[in-house]
């Protein structure tokens with residue numbers, strides 16, 4: 001689920017939402033391509049957007065995900081009050097463009113509502129049921145086989161469909177319904193209009209097929225989202241100045257249809273952290289990415305409160321009691337360029353952090369400022385790098401020479417040394433207990 005900036009030409013304090021149309025599209029395109037790569041084969045992507053870019057985004061998503069994988073354009077009624085001062089036609093909705101990665105994606109049915117259940121107001125020895133019409137709107141000419149007399153079992157009267165309709169079932173099916181007690185003739189059993197008993201326990205599925213029209217009663221509205229953020233973060237300006245959060249009720253509906261407990265939900269435009277908050281309360285795993293400061297000022301405190309069991313948003317609806325946890329990471333500089341090569345501008349500290357993480361699988365605690373990055377499981381990790389990629393001059397500091405080895409902080413155990421080149425042969429490296437790894441070839445993305 002992503003909720004990127006809509007490009008609505010209004011200046012938001014947290015991000016630039018006023019980009020050139022083409023620039024907006026060219027920012028979205030590579031991100032969508034990447035998101036497609038990250039999506040599981042049985043996964044789906046939901047993108048919220050308004051009328052400014054929705055139709056261009058649809059075309060772009062067709063290209064990235066394939067038209068065959070377009071699932072739906074959900075129309076969400078984001079407002080319940082019309083802006084009466086609007087000069088033309090007041091917008092009341094946003095879109096959710098839904099694509100699947102492949103045809104392996106399966107949507108869930110949505111839980112039956114109490115209102116639907118209330119239709120089951122009759123009961124007999126077999127269970128609760130509702131009545132459904134025993135006729136259909138075809139004519140005798142169209143379906144002569146569905147035009148026949150049924151017998152009222154208690155009066156013996158022959159009953160025919162009205163002139164403009166026929167029965168909804170063939171005679172054989174009708175006789176089976178009679179034998180199995182599926183026909184309702186009114187409370188006293190003397191009615192003249194048969195209806196079909198639809199037993200609740202015989203429903204093929206206990207849910208309801210999701211639809212493309214989501215009214216605010218079903219999927220909440222933007223007023224609610226502002227209150228939700230205010231409730232979690234306190235009525236500080238912090239909560240108030242983030243003006244475009246989504247309501248938890250909307251994300252609940254998305255995750256209900258698209259995911260199951262313990263599935264992984266990614267939101268790469270986290271904003272105030274609604275997707276993570278809802279995913280957490282619904283026992284889904286989640287990853288959120290946010291480039292603005294509100295990763296720290298909004299997402300982190302919000303998710304802490306969720307873990308502590310805050311009772312706003314959808315908490316009561318899903319009986320959220322708190323629990324679980326999360327990690328908060330600050331992304332480092334980009335190490336690789338778009339071709340997968342080490343970026344020519346990469347600095348020592350960024351490369352050091354990357355190498356340390358790849359080798360040890362734990363983040364480097366402090367910003368590296370020495371060739372000895374640290375010692376992990378009795379192996380010392382060194383990085384020889386002066387900040388100039390490809391600089392192989394022996395005196396550059398990037399090359400493992402006797403002088404460089406003498407200058408490095410000592411470690412008696414195993415040493416892994418990254419550098420542009422090594423002047424030592426294999427026997428010498430073995431004798432010194434050194435594994436030499438060459439930049440850039442031995443620096444991997446993961």
Ligand SMILES: C[S@@+](CC[C@H](N)C(=O)[O-])C[C@H]1O[C@@H](n2cnc3c(N)ncnc32)[C@H](O)[C@@H]1O
Nearest residue numbers: 003015245246269270271272273274290291292
């Ligand atoms: C419309 S808001 C999302 C609101 C969110 N759904 C919520 O409920 O709070 C879009 C967010 O995307 C962030 N953003 C924009 N470009 C980004 C990028 N390239 N990477 C990560 N976040 C980005 C913005 O800082 C902004 O917080």
